[in-house]
Amino acid sequence: MLTREDNELLCRVGPGTPMGMLGREYWVPALRAATLQADGAPMRVRLFGDNFVAFRATDGRLGFFDEGCPHRCTSLALARNEDNALTCIFHGWKIDVSGKVVDVPSEPPERRTEFAAKVRVRHYPVREAGGVVWVYLGRRQPPPRFYDFEFNRLPASHLMPLRALLHCNWLQGFEAVLDAAHVGILHKSWLVQPAGKLAGLAAVTAPTFELLAKPYGFREAALRDLRDGTCYARIREVVLPFFSFIPNDPPLQSLCIAAIPIDDEWTAQWYFWYDPAAPIQPPARDWQLSRTSGDPDNFCSTLGSAENNWGQDRAKMKDGHWSGMWTFHYEDFVTQLSMGTLVDRSREYLGSSDSIIIRVRRMLLEGIRAFEAGRAAPGFDQEVDYRQIRALGIRYPREQDWRCLGVANPPTLPD
């Protein structure tokens, strides 16, 4: 439970809001790299309640500007993209991919050069990694170090980034990912019942949570005692304020989920599927997409809305299906969306399984207040090696401490 004031503080991300200012301090994924073609149509991007345009120049470089032309705000999504520049169709103002105005044909010829030099285009640093175009919308110069997450260092063949556009506030997206307690309940009809020694895992619906603070956020373990006397830990890494690395059992790929604010009421939920060791083969890609709408830029486009109850199938529920939802991912999305576009957290009633969510809210609130007071945003006060961050689902001897399990070289137990 939060006060309304704290809830507003955490959720509102528009220009000038405290959370919006904090969120803009971080590199964030903006759109899939494959959506931009050299000299192709510029793409509109909305983040933190502001509109931008992204494009790929003739030579492959990326440009990321405010959407409106600096002259009179006509959308640069309509602009011509050629000659390593965008040219506004309205008065022909030309802005090169670096953000410099290079032509203003509506001004008298003798004044053009001087005039152009004075016009400032708000443009933003971008990076292409992990199959995604990343952008830094903050004010720091130079921008903070780029996230060299494991998946950001892999070739495209090992990657499968997917994005879902959700009609809810970003924190609902983020909290859904933090909440490990729902997995065995909400998704019960989709979970393959574990065999052998892991049998009974799904039966433990109330795991114990333990948390280890990190400079970038925390490591968290959902711990379950199994019937054979061993322990099972699902170890997650959370890089505040946006990224969660989710433990997955083979044959699923590794997964990082990020909830990126589009505006107060819309969220881009990114699923970075990746295999650190091998290319993701076409059958695995097809299988992954088959559980979605099939559109990698909005893989929940067939989700429906409150008006049709998100297509919930009551007949299927009577026949034994738990949620009546079409796919696993949609179960998560539907619960987030059904709270309303910006849930009033003063009306909640939280229990012990919500401890991680409570903690994250507290961390975020502290982070916002510290940042407002002029101190460093979370994760920026010391050097972090993001390459080491990896999630893990592991069975281990009960006498061991999960905190001592190395995620890079985990112990193996006999079945």
Add this chain to the structure above:
Amino acid sequence: MMTREENELMCRVAPGTPMGQMLREYWAPALRSQALEADGAPVRVRMLGENYIAFRASDGRVGFFDEGCPHRCTSLALARNEDNALTCIFHGWKIDVSGKVVEVPSEPPERRAEFATKVRVRHYPVREAGDTIWVYLGQRETPPKFYNFEFNLLPSNQLDVYRAVMHCNWVQGLEAVLDSAHIGLMHRSWLRNFNRGNETMANNSPIFEVVAKPYGFCEGALRDLWDGTSYARIREVVMPYYSFIPTDPGDPNFMICAIPIDDEWTAQWYYFYDLKQPLKGDCLVGHSGDKNNFCSSMGSIDNMWKQDRKAMKEGHWTGITSILQFEDFVAEESMGAIVDRSREYLGSSDSIIIRARRMLLQAVREYQRSGIPPFGLLDEVDYTKVRALGIRFKNDISWKQIDTLNPPTWVE
């Protein structure tokens, strides 16, 4: 560039806003005459953030009321239209075309006559001219003098009138029309195809000069041409809405206005008219086919207004290939429903826009203070003299000496 506060003051037009109050003082086009048939369906009209109903009575007169029935606000767009009156389908209240309640069958018979006399229907003065129903939404008992524009005096066959419903604030509509600099830049592919506008395209940064008028201003966009002559596009702007646009010799005359539907929607009107003879066919082609909303086929930001990137690669400048006017509309709409003018960077080609904004702001502030409507509304202005002209002329005279009704003839 302006402050956010100034921008809000200039753009917002809903009831009770300063600009909304001021604009209600002016006669404005509401709908095309042909949209109304005697005893036909009443038509909903939204203007300045309020909803109205227009209908043509049995005898051809036009009624213009608040949309909601005075009884319980059921839409009179649903009403029966017969016997020179609207009759609400809900309880049968009948309002004649003059706005008088003549029947209230839901009341006891003995009380009806007295009851009916007490019910007030908000109805508004209308004029039918220029193939258009005009309305006065202000509070004056005697409305201001009606605009005797040249086109308002012509018979229907010398007129071709179009309306477009655009998703943007009215000032964006007005500014697009005031901006002469974009013509040779944005419309280049169309002008090239028509083999028109050579004078405009020869020089993309014209000099602008303005002569103040009681009703607004007269503006010359001046271009020096290749042969040492000058080309002047002389435009007349009757504030707050009307721009008379120069056309090429032999083409029909042309007037555009942007009328606020509400804060985020605008009716953009195009008047083509020939002063001497009937028009031969439609003046616009390539639009939706509906003259009451000729841009309904334009698309929206969701499909990037059907911009054709392939055509752009093949040489079309904008990729808006259906009709030239959609290029203007798309540029306006793409700024967002109400553009934030604190984020602009204006140059010398925007001097007319800057001037018009200043005039609007001054006017609305003065109106708030004094209550007297600006732009010569209460003056004796002869609007038949307002005419635009595009003309090449020798540099030995000033464009200001040119009488647009009797221009000098000059042979190359």
